[in-house]
Every structure is written in structure tokens, then in C-alpha cells.
Amino acid sequence: MGCCDAPGLMPIEEALDKMLTPITPVSETLQLPLPEALGFVLAEDILSPINVPPFDNSAMDGYAIRLRDLEKSTTLTMVGKSFAGAPFEGEWPEMTTIRIMTGAKIPEGCDAVIMQENTSVEGNSITFNQCSPKANMNIRPTGDDIRQGDVVLRKGARLTARDIPMIATLGISHLTVYRKPKVAFFSTGDELRPLGTTLSDGQIYDSNRYGIKPLIENFGCEAIDLGIIPDCQETLKATFEDAQLQADVVITSGGVSVGEADYTKDILEELGQIGFWKLAIKPGKPFAFGELDHAWFCGLPGNPVSAVLTMYVLVQPLIAKLSGHSEWKAPESIPAITRSAFKKAPGRTDYQRGIYTLEDGQFVVETTGNQSSGAFRSMSLANCFVVLERDRGSVEAGETVQIQLFNPTLF
Structure with missing residues (x-):
């Protein structure tokens, strides 16, 4: 253990390895x-x-010509037209031209298309003001975009x-x-109330499910919302048993810390096994991962920012592997110059919410302000995470940090 490692806290990289290694993608x-x-x-x-396109076609509205005709005269007679879906048919006499539209099939023998802006028209007499066209000019060849068998x-x-x-x-x-993985989720806590109800003393609205559900769907899964579950061990156990029969992954919000009414750990030990319980991440330390009899389990912290952050950083790659989404990539880290200070203590990798801009080709970033795990407005204002390394302390304005731009799942 290094001097900056928090005792008992697993590094994020180790946690991700423990989560992803046993996952087998869905096969149905x-x-x-x-x-x-x-x-x-x-x-x-x-x-x-x-082949795409399936035939040579015109990239411009203009006139199909043969170079040898234009070498003899810059004025040719128009003898027909080629439109998209209605190509020119019949013989094409020498010293003539064919009116052609964008996407239309190129007449046999055509060497180039001259755009209409470079012509003068008098009836059927077309004068070409550009007298030295190149072969295949303004012609999109067969298979130019995609070849058969690609x-x-x-x-x-x-x-x-x-x-x-x-x-x-x-x-x-x-x-x-x-098939899309099925993810069942619910919030736990007697203090939580559904939207549209009146709060009593000590109660708060359940916001986490409204952050978790769109992320599950944006990750490419079917979301199964099981609502708010009270701090009752029997009810919670029954919900877990029901959830794992419906879903590939069960996600809870709250109930994974060390409070006297947090029963999740005991239930997990009865219904499955716990992989790990505490991570060196901020916010989101009390993140849990384990396996039920019929599903995987991810226990998110109850604080709103912590819940969304751990969904994004930890659950997202798990879902990607489970989905068979082999082309998924973690957000790229980009160096940026700070325009404000960022308070931090060594010991945990800290994902602070930031606002980046690009100035003269350089990324710059400033804090969204309040970085409390319960202050969700910081997430609403942000467009990136400022990822401060585990052994790093506070950052002053003008220093270089690593930022991760939000990927589309957060938009």
C-alpha cells in the first residue's frame, strides 16, 4: 500500500478488473x-x-460530355437528359451533350461532367466556358463509397x-x-418520497431513479423500475429475489454504507456473494459489486452525484461488456489548464465537475462550484469531469489536470 492509499479502499482500476473479468456477454x-x-x-x-453507388453517377447538375467532342468545339447540341431514376437511353451522337442532374447515371462513353455554372445556354445550344476539363471530372464511380463485400x-x-x-x-x-440486457433498479430508504407528494420533516424526494433510468437506457439496456423500497429487511430481500429473476443486472441506490438500517450487505451475503464494498473514488466510495444467484449486482451510493458518477465510471463498462458492445471505449483523458482552484486531499481518485472551453487550441477548465456529492446542480452545469489522481492534493489555478469530456450517455 502506498503512502497515499486510503486503508481498505480498492483502487478504481482493480475494481474494474474484478467487475469485468467474470462478465460473459449475452448470447441471445x-x-x-x-x-x-x-x-x-x-x-x-x-x-x-x-456497390455504393451501384453505377457511375454525376456529382453535379450540369452536362455530360466526351472530351474528344469538346476538343473540336466548345459549343455542343443538347440531345437528351439524364435524371436520377430516369437515365438517358438511346444513341448519343457525336458533337452533342446530355443534360445531367446530380445522382443521375452517367451515359455510356461520358468522360466528364461540366457543372452548369460553367456553361452558356441558348435553346439546345450549350457553350462550355471551361474548355479543359479533366477525365472523370464530377463523376462518382461505381463503389466509390462502399465496394460489394466490404x-x-x-x-x-x-x-x-x-x-x-x-x-x-x-x-x-x-x-x-x-438482445438488450435487462437492468432492474430501485432506491432504498424510509426518507425517500415519490414526486408529487408532500414532504414531511426529514424526508426528501427520490431523484436518483430519475438519473439512473436514462443512463441505463442510454447504455443500451432495458430498464425495469422497481420504485422505492423502505428500510425493511424482509421487503428488501423479497425485492432482490424478484429483481434477479427479471434482470441480468440489479442496481440499487442507497443502502450500501454503514448505517444501522442498511441491510443490503447482509442480504447479498445470503443471496449471493460480494466482490468488493469500498472504493478509492470520490464521490462514490461506498460502491458495492457482487453476484446474486441469477444476476449481477451493483450497489450505488445514495448521494445523487455519487450515484450518477459510479454509474458512468463503473457500471457503464460492465454494461458494455455484458451487451457484447466490443467497440465501447472509456472516455479519453485530455490535458487542460485550470482557471480555478480545485480542493482535494490525497487518498482517492477525485472526479470533480468542471466546465471546459477551448481557447487558442488549448483546453481550459474551471470548477462548477460546490463539489458536494449531494449537490446535483454541479452535474447539471458541468460538461466534463476533472479527474484528479489518487495521490494528488489540491490544485491551484494555472496547473495542468486531466479532464474527461462527457460522452453521449450524459447528454
Whole structure:
């Protein structure tokens, strides 16, 4: 143990290794229509059955020409038209040109397309003001984007809104994907009240489920909301037993610290086994990971920022592996210059909320203010995490720190 390690606290890197090593991706697959496949993970490579584009086509509105004709005269007679979906048919006499539109099929024998802005038109007489076009100018060749047989997406890719129209250009109507993991979640605590009710002394609104559910869905999972569970050991045990029969992963919020009414640890030891219970992370130290009889378990701290942070840093990579999302990558760390001080004590890796900007090519970052694990406005204001190393102390303005820009799951 190093001098800056907090006794009994597991480093984040070790925790992630313990979480990810035993995870086996889901194997069940589905055949889905393309419009329904958004957000699913591919269970097989997608190979293009066709060339894209499937024929040589025009990149411009203009005129199809043969270079040898234009060498003889800069004025040619228009004898036909080629539109997208309605190509020119018939013979193409010498010393003539064909009107062509963007995306239209290139007539046989065409060497180049001259954009209409470089022409003068009098009836069917077309004068070309650019008299030295190059071969294949403004022609998009067959397979210029995708060649038949190309692997366009690999197994393990999660389908995005950018992928769906690309797949549609290939004429593929159905995809083989992995089913989405099911994640059951609930909050624990007698002090929690649902939205729309009146608070009594000592009570607070349950906000964590409203942060956890969109993250589960943004991670590509099916979310099963089991609501608020009171601090009753029998009720909590029954909820765990029900949850693990419905889901691949069970996530709780609260009940993982050391309070007298925190029963989660005892129940886990009865229904499964605990992998670890305390991490060298701030906020989020009382994060728990374990295995139930039929599901994995992640116990989030009760403080709102801690819950979202541990979902983002720890649960997200677990879900990615479980989903078969082999192309998932952890957020990249980027050096930035601080514009404000950041208070910190050595012993835990600290994820503080920051606001970054880019100035003259350099990332700069400042604090969002209150960094309390219960102050969720700091998350709402932030656009990045300022990741302060475990053995690092407080940071003054002007120092270099590492930041992680929020990935799309937090937007």
C-alpha cells in the first residue's frame, strides 16, 4: 500500500478488473427490422451486398460530355437528359451533350461532367466556358463509397442514428442483433418520497431513479423500475429475489454504507456473494459489486452525484461488456489548464465537475462550484469531469489536470 492509499479502499482500476473479468456477454440474438434496431449491438458483421453507388453517377447538375467532342468545339447540341431514376437511353451522337442532374447515371462513353455554372445556354445550344476539363471530372464511380463485400460494420458495434441510413443504402432490411440486457433498479430508504407528494420533516424526494433510468437506457439496456423500497429487511430481500429473476443486472441506490438500517450487505451475503464494498473514488466510495444467484449486482451510493458518477465510471463498462458492445471505449483523458482552484486531499481518485472551453487550441477548465456529492446542480452545469489522481492534493489555478469530456450517455 502506498503512502497515499486510503486503508481498505480498492483502487478504481482493480475494481474494474474484478467487475469485468467474470462478465460473459449475452448470447441471445434477435432478427429485427432495420428501423427497430437503433441502439442494439450487432451479433454479426455487416457485409455490403452491393456497390455504393451501384453505377457511375454525376456529382453535379450540369452536362455530360466526351472530351474528344469538346476538343473540336466548345459549343455542343443538347440531345437528351439524364435524371436520377430516369437515365438517358438511346444513341448519343457525336458533337452533342446530355443534360445531367446530380445522382443521375452517367451515359455510356461520358468522360466528364461540366457543372452548369460553367456553361452558356441558348435553346439546345450549350457553350462550355471551361474548355479543359479533366477525365472523370464530377463523376462518382461505381463503389466509390462502399465496394460489394466490404465489411461496413463489425460485430459488437452498437447501432447509432448515423448507421441506420447507411445500412439502408445497402438494401438490408433486417439485422441480427443481441438482445438488450435487462437492468432492474430501485432506491432504498424510509426518507425517500415519490414526486408529487408532500414532504414531511426529514424526508426528501427520490431523484436518483430519475438519473439512473436514462443512463441505463442510454447504455443500451432495458430498464425495469422497481420504485422505492423502505428500510425493511424482509421487503428488501423479497425485492432482490424478484429483481434477479427479471434482470441480468440489479442496481440499487442507497443502502450500501454503514448505517444501522442498511441491510443490503447482509442480504447479498445470503443471496449471493460480494466482490468488493469500498472504493478509492470520490464521490462514490461506498460502491458495492457482487453476484446474486441469477444476476449481477451493483450497489450505488445514495448521494445523487455519487450515484450518477459510479454509474458512468463503473457500471457503464460492465454494461458494455455484458451487451457484447466490443467497440465501447472509456472516455479519453485530455490535458487542460485550470482557471480555478480545485480542493482535494490525497487518498482517492477525485472526479470533480468542471466546465471546459477551448481557447487558442488549448483546453481550459474551471470548477462548477460546490463539489458536494449531494449537490446535483454541479452535474447539471458541468460538461466534463476533472479527474484528479489518487495521490494528488489540491490544485491551484494555472496547473495542468486531466479532464474527461462527457460522452453521449450524459447528454
